[in-house]
Amino acid sequence: xxxxxxxxxxxxxxxxxxxxxxxxxxxxxxxxxxxxxxxxxxxxxxxxxxxxxxxxxxxxxxxxxxxxxxxxxxxxxxxxxxxxxxxxxxxxxxxxxxxxxxxxxxxxxxxxxxxxxxxxxxxxxxxxxxxxxxxxxxxxxxxxxxxxxxxxxxxxxxxxxxxxxxxxxxxxxxxxxxxxxxxxxxxxxxxxxxxxxxxxxxxxxxxxxxxxxxxxxxxxxxxxxxxxxxxxxxxxxxxxxxxxxxxxxxxxxx
Amino acid sequence: xxxxxxxxxxxxxxxxxxxxxxxxxxxxxxxxxxxxxxxxxxxxxxxxxxxxxxxxxxxxxxxxxxxxxxxxxxxxxxxxxxxxxxxxxxxxxxxxxxxxxxxxxxxxxxxxxxxxxxxxxxxxxxxxxxxxxxxxxxxxxxxxxxxxxxxxxxxxxxxxxxxxxxxxxxxxxxxxxxxxxxxxxxxxxxxxxxxxxxxxxxxxxxxxxxxxxxxxxxxxxxxxxxxxxxxxxxxxxxxxxxxxxxxxxxxxxxxxxxxxxxxxxxxxxxxxxxxxxxxxxxxxxxxxxxxxxxxxxxxxxxxxxxxxxxxxxxxxxxxxxxxxxxxxxxxx
Numbered sequence: 001x002x003x004x005x006x007x008x009x010x011x012x013x014x015x016x017x018x019x020x021x022x023x024x025x026x027x028x029x030x031x032x033x034x035x036x037x038x039x040x041x042x043x044x045x046x047x048x049x050x051x052x053x054x055x056x057x058x059x060x061x062x063x064x065x066x067x068x069x070x071x072x073x074x075x076x077x078x079x080x081x082x083x084x085x086x087x088x089x090x091x092x093x094x095x096x097x098x099x100x101x102x103x104x105x106x107x108x109x110x111x112x113x114x115x116x117x118x119x120x121x122x123x124x125x126x127x128x129x130x131x132x133x134x135x136x137x138x139x140x141x142x143x144x145x146x147x148x149x150x151x152x153x154x155x156x157x158x159x160x161x162x163x164x165x166x167x168x169x170x171x172x173x174x175x176x177x178x179x180x181x182x183x184x185x186x187x188x189x190x191x192x193x194x195x196x197x198x199x200x201x202x203x204x205x206x207x208x209x210x211x212x213x214x215x216x217x218x219x220x221x222x223x224x225x226x227x228x229x230x231x232x233x234x235x236x237x238x239x240x241x242x243x244x245x246x247x248x249x250x251x252x253x254x
Numbered sequence: 255x256x257x258x259x260x261x262x263x264x265x266x267x268x269x270x271x272x273x274x275x276x277x278x279x280x281x282x283x284x285x286x287x288x289x290x291x292x293x294x295x296x297x298x299x300x301x302x303x304x305x306x307x308x309x310x311x312x313x314x315x316x317x318x319x320x321x322x323x324x325x326x327x328x329x330x331x332x333x334x335x336x337x338x339x340x341x342x343x344x345x346x347x348x349x350x351x352x353x354x355x356x357x358x359x360x361x362x363x364x365x366x367x368x369x370x371x372x373x374x375x376x377x378x379x380x381x382x383x384x385x386x387x388x389x390x391x392x393x394x395x396x397x398x399x400x401x402x403x404x405x406x407x408x409x410x411x412x413x414x415x416x417x418x419x420x421x422x423x424x425x426x427x428x429x430x431x432x433x434x435x436x437x438x439x440x441x442x443x444x445x446x447x448x449x450x451x452x453x454x455x456x457x458x459x460x461x462x463x464x465x466x467x468x469x470x471x472x473x474x475x476x477x478x479x480x481x482x483x484x485x486x487x488x489x490x491x492x493x494x495x496x497x498x499x500x501x502x503x504x505x506x507x508x509x510x511x512x513x514x515x516x517x518x519x520x521x522x523x524x525x526x527x528x529x530x531x532x533x534x535x536x537x538x539x540x541x542x543x544x545x546x547x548x549x550x551x552x553x554x555x556x557x558x559x560x561x562x563x564x565x566x567x568x569x570x571x572x573x574x575x576x577x578x579x580x581x582x583x584x585x586x
Contacts, residue, residue: 104539
């Protein structure tokens with residue numbers, strides 16, 4: 001399991017020449033220039049910055065919008081509720097690839113190509129079903145007595161939502177945020193369609209382009225891959241609990 | 255369900271108009287209307303986002319699938335169901351269906367049992383199991399693009415790690431072309447998919463295993479059941495809901511596979527690793543046959559939907575009834 005990863009790390013410390021003579025053993029001598037060159041160039045940091053901005057934007061939008069909708073689904077009885085909820089849950093089955101073409105045309109007509117919003121908004125939209133389902137389940141578990149008490153104290157729905165429900169739901173919000181960040185970070189097809197210019201390229205796009213550009217310099221590509229993995233793996237080691245808990249919750253409830 | 259924001263405690267969801275009560279009926283209707291507006295008001299941002307960027311494109315794909323259309327201007331050359339007739343005579347698309355079945359079959363027969371075995375092993379108290387968990391799950395965090403590039407280099411003909419390892423243990427010439435050979439490309443892709451996804455399924459199983467009360471296995475132990483019997487008769491039935499979800503996700507994932515294939519082979523050599531999504535992308539974005547590509551999209555959605563509905567109707571339904579399956583109490 002770890003072999004491919006370890007192999008990539010070690011290969012990054014070789015020169016391409018060394019890699020072809022000595023593909024399996026330890027680097028001799030250790031070459032650090034592959035890594036330092038990439039870290040020293042602005043383009044790699046641009047990818048990191050762009051991926052971060054897009055992930056953050058997507059997460060804020062999808063969590064905020066889903067929380068409002070999930071609140072309404074969980075705490076109100078109103079005509080058409082079940083129908084609306086079914087509509088959103090059906091979204092769990094919509095493969096993104098199906099909508100890719102018309103979505104591209106729509107974004108083009110809205111002049112959102114080569115614009116980070118062109119990735120953030122569709123990602124948030126496709127993230128809604130899962131986020132709403134998880135949050136709704138959580139919001140339902142908050143006891144009605146709490147709501148009654150708040151209402152007696154003069155809380156309107158919005159105040160209750162903002163002052164009481166959201167702070168109480170922090171663990172669930174954490175889980176869905178982590179899922180949204182990972183989903184956005186790894187998305188490939190949408191940024192590929194939306195970003196023609198390299199200005200906003202995200203890490204997955206950058207990796208693919210880099211491989212195309214330096215296809216003969218294996219060691220460099222390995223170093224690039226390793227550096228591209230670092231943010232995701234670092235994030236994972238911090239957010240592991242939230243992520244795994246969220247996957248289990250999402251899978252049993254979705 | 256219970257909410258003090260209800261105007262009337264007796265009115266559940268979706269009840270008809272309130273019974274006419276003389277005198278107060280008008281103000282009551284108004285109050286109900288205001289309540290409805292408040293409730294739906296919270297939905298508006300979600301509806302706008304979902305409607306414009308998910309539903310509208312989906313419906314438009316359906317519409318465009320009835321036209322011969324290159325993607326510029328509005329579609330105007332209506333050809334009825336011709337795109338669909340063509341689809342089911344297209345050897346590439348029929349190949350896509352076959353490859354999809356192949357991936358589903360391989361996943362169910364190889365990948366999921368492997369994930370289950372590891373989950374059972376990691377559920378024991380062994381040293382360093384937290385580290386193993388991290389390690390096995392880590393590939394799932396990496397994007398398919400990164401995974402794809404990594405493995406396209408590991409399986410590079412002649413220079414890659416795979417060929418060197420085989421050479422080192424005296425199996426020269428066993429590997430060879432990997433992704434470039436029509437006869438090995440799918441097997442190699444499946445290997446990469448397994449590397450990337452089995453950790454996800456393993457984590458699901460671990461979560462499921464941990465919700466099985468220990469008393470049950472202990473009771474079976476006291477009754478003299480061996481390890482296999484305990485697994486077969488206690489663990490497996492109690493894990494069934496988790497297994498059904500994992501099978502569902504695995505099948506849907508196989509139907510929609512795109513990123514990995516696109517990065518590694520782009521469907522080649524000669525369509526031998528193409529998936530439905532890749533074919534759609536080829537026609538839609540490379541060959542500008544947008545109408546036909548939309549028909550592929552619609553077919554993909556149809557297949558996902560039919561599978562999902564049938565699965566929910568015939569398989570998942572069982573999770574809602576029967577004592578053994580409801581015992582594991584909802585997770586999260």
